[in-house]
Amino acid sequence: MLKFDITKRKTGKIIRVTNKLNVSQESQADKLQILLNQSIKERNDLRLIQNSMQDGLIVFDTKGTVLSCNDSIKKMLGIKDCFIGAKRDIKNMGQFFDKKIIFEKDAPLSFDEIVNLSKKEIDYNIRAIDNKGGEVVLHVLISPIVDNNEVVGVLACYRDITELENEKRKAETERRKWEAVFDHTADGVAVISNNNHLVLGVNAALERIIGFKEAEVIGKDIHKFMGTHESDKKSDCLITKSLERKGDESEGLLRRSNGEHFWAALTASAVTDPNIPHKGLIIITVRDITKEKELEQIKNEFISIVSHELRTPLTAANGYLSMMIKGDAGPLEPKQLHFLNRIYLSTERMVNLAEDLLVINRLETHRLVLNIVSLDLPKILIEVIDELTLKGLSRQICISQIIPKNIPKVLADSDRLRQILFNLIDNAIKYSHNGSNVDVIVSAENDFVKIQIKDSGVGISDFDRGKLFKKFVRIQNELSVKAGGSGLGLYITKNLVEAQGGKISVESEIGKGTTFIFTLLKSK
Amino acid sequence: MSQKIFIVEDDAILVEMYQTKFEMEGFEVTVAHSGKEALQKLKEGFVPDLIMLDILMPDVNGFEALKEMKQEPKYRQIPVIMLTNLGESKIDMNKELSYALGVRDYLIKSRHTPDEIVERIRQVLS
Numbered sequence: 001m002l003k004f005d006i007t008k009r010k011t012g013k014i015i016r017v018t019n020k021l022n023v024s025q026e027s028q029a030d031k032l033q034i035l036l037n038q039s040i041k042e043r044n045d046l047r048l049i050q051n052s053m054q055d056g057l058i059v060f061d062t063k064g065t066v067l068s069c070n071d072s073i074k075k076m077l078g079i080k081d082c083f084i085g086a087k088r089d090i091k092n093m094g095q096f097f098d099k100k101i102i103f104e105k106d107a108p109l110s111f112d113e114i115v116n117l118s119k120k121e122i123d124y125n126i127r128a129i130d131n132k133g134g135e136v137v138l139h140v141l142i143s144p145i146v147d148n149n150e151v152v153g154v155l156a157c158y159r160d161i162t163e164l165e166n167e168k169r170k171a172e173t174e175r176r177k178w179e180a181v182f183d184h185t186a187d188g189v190a191v192i193s194n195n196n197h198l199v200l201g202v203n204a205a206l207e208r209i210i211g212f213k214e215a216e217v218i219g220k221d222i223h224k225f226m227g228t229h230e231s232d233k234k235s236d237c238l239i240t241k242s243l244e245r246k247g248d249e250s251e252g253l254l255r256r257s258n259g260e261h262f263w264a265a266l267t268a269s270a271v272t273d274p275n276i277p278h279k280g281l282i283i284i285t286v287r288d289i290t291k292e293k294e295l296e297q298i299k300n301e302f303i304s305i306v307s308h309e310l311r312t313p314l315t316a317a318n319g320y321l322s323m324m325i326k327g328d329a330g331p332l333e334p335k336q337l338h339f340l341n342r343i344y345l346s347t348e349r350m351v352n353l354a355e356d357l358l359v360i361n362r363l364e365t366h367r368l369v370l371n372i373v374s375l376d377l378p379k380i381l382i383e384v385i386d387e388l389t390l391k392g393l394s395r396q397i398c399i400s401q402i403i404p405k406n407i408p409k410v411l412a413d414s415d416r417l418r419q420i421l422f423n424l425i426d427n428a429i430k431y432s433h434n435g436s437n438v439d440v441i442v443s444a445e446n447d448f449v450k451i452q453i454k455d456s457g458v459g460i461s462d463f464d465r466g467k468l469f470k471k472f473v474r475i476q477n478e479l480s481v482k483a484g485g486s487g488l489g490l491y492i493t494k495n496l497v498e499a500q501g502g503k504i505s506v507e508s509e510i511g512k513g514t515t516f517i518f519t520l521l522k523s524k
Numbered sequence: 525m526s527q528k529i530f531i532v533e534d535d536a537i538l539v540e541m542y543q544t545k546f547e548m549e550g551f552e553v554t555v556a557h558s559g560k561e562a563l564q565k566l567k568e569g570f571v572p573d574l575i576m577l578d579i580l581m582p583d584v585n586g587f588e589a590l591k592e593m594k595q596e597p598k599y600r601q602i603p604v605i606m607l608t609n610l611g612e613s614k615i616d617m618n619k620e621l622s623y624a625l626g627v628r629d630y631l632i633k634s635r636h637t638p639d640e641i642v643e644r645i646r647q648v649l650s
Contacts, residue, residue: 311609
């Protein structure tokens with residue numbers, strides 16, 4: 001048996017242990033103390049780490065007794081003091097918390113169930129509701145603590161996912177909202193890949209319009225089943241046309257599943273997000289415009305027939321009037337002549353209106369035939385000015401022209417160019433005060449020849465300028481009553497200029513006058 | 525001797541107006557109210573100096589009548605003025621062939637007074 005002498009300080013610290021054999025065991029005591037200190041330090045460090053974590057932690061032994069928990073879980077669940085050392089089932093844990101705990105339907109209810117899951121991790125969500133109704137959603141991860149292949153305890157980790165769940169809920173609500181819009185919109189919608197035009201999804205409306213089910217077309221080339229182009233030419237593709245026009249509608253014939261062609265209005269918009277696969281998406285909307293086309297055709301035929309049918313009686317009325325005014329039916333009293341002239345002017349207006357309606361009808365149905373040739377603009381301009389000079393002089397209005405030498409020829413239709421010049425110069429005269437001037441100025445610029453018609457008349461307000469080129473618009477001012485007109489002249493003029501490759505604009509100031517400017521392409 | 529104008533027009537009022545005017549101007553006027561009637565009169569031996577031909581008529585229209593009458597050698601040289609109120613797109617469809625068959629002009633009836641038409645007739649006949 002060994003005997004020991006133990007030397008201690010006043011504090012009780014062992015400083016020397018010697019045995020009868022005089023072998024010093026001082027270092028062993030130190031080592032013990034060091035180990036003890038280390039152990040305490042490690043425990044304190046662990047506690048510090050535990051309490052620094054944002055996630056909540058509860059440690060159980062294998063019987064379900066709570067061994068420890070960190071500050072975070074205390075805050076999350078409002079844990080009471082009696083929690084540590086408590087041995088309860090998961091289901092009944094709620095009594096230790098200030099908040100009401102609601103488990104998701106798949107959450108395990110028994111502690112034994114957790115331990116008996118043999119070293120597997122399990123997770124579920126719970127909701128903790130305080131007495132003010134404030135709710136947090138926690139994701140719970142239960143892991144066994146394993147030492148030497150034996151479960152020695154259970155660790156429950158709680159993560160606050162309230163914000164994440166709220167975002168998910170919002171995203172889900174948004175998704176359902178847009179899904180409802182996608183499925184219930186009256187227009188057909190297809191989503192295709194940007195790189196190879198394969199169908200990624202179609203809505204119910206498109207299924208009805210085309211006659212295919214979504215499952216039949218997913219992953220297929222949209223052109224193959226919808227006939228968006230009948231040839232390989234890119235220029236024939238309605239989708240390409242619409243994309244080139246930045247999503248503007250393109251009209252054309254599409255094909256249904258039964259082979260029937262129908263008129264459709266199609267828009268295509270590209271979504272080029274680098275995060276989206278297939279190099280982005282193209283969203284296509286399709287409207288079946290068969291009925292609209294039929295109505296348009298009926299309208300055009302009606303206008304054509306009416307205009308033609310109107311022209312015949314007007315021809316007779318105007319013809320007989322002109323003969324009477326000329327004296328072919330005998331001499332007339334001055335008053336009779338005056339009345340007949342008034343009737344003649346009125347029938348002329350009706351003839352012009354019928355004429356304008358026919359031109360508009362042809363313009364809008366793209367049936368206006370233009371004979372574009374290289375023309376001597378100054379020659380035509382001078383002829384039109386000569387025609388209108390008398391009219392101008394009747395109100396002491398002078399028409400002057402500034403036409404430089406060597407003005408290049410222009411590409412235009414002779415009759416339509418005359419019509420444009422006549423409309424604009426005639427308007428300038430109508431809306432000028434007596435005794436004023438109308439100036440016609442021609443200049444050459446880049447690829448265009450520019451023609452300006454200036455008057456120093458009543459001018460047009462900013463508001464009226466915005467609607468000037470629309471149909472049936474007549475600007476109301478002191479001269480408009482006398483000027484007359486159907487309100488179609490500028491609409492026709494604009495369309496005729498644009499049909500010949502030119503542009504038209506207007507500058508004006510109230511009380512100072514107006515300048516109409518239009519361009520024509522230079523003949524090369 | 526008066527020059528003979530053959531008016532082929534289905535609208536009775538217009539026929540009366542043009543006939544009155546042309547006769548006042550010294551022309552001798554013969555009238556047919558349809559393409560079929562016009563072809564019949566020509567087959568019976570009538571040879572005018574100028575034909576005023578409407579386009580839109582019942583039974584045989586102006587273009588069809590023109591094609592048929594020009595098959596006959598004695599009518600090939602007779603000048604024709606097409607008088608119509610049809611839209612220009614319909615005219616343009618047949619213009620080239622018509623000019624090849626001796627049509628000298630297309631006049632939109634509503635745009636020209638009887639005086640202007642007489643003026644044009646005189647130009648063509650001269």
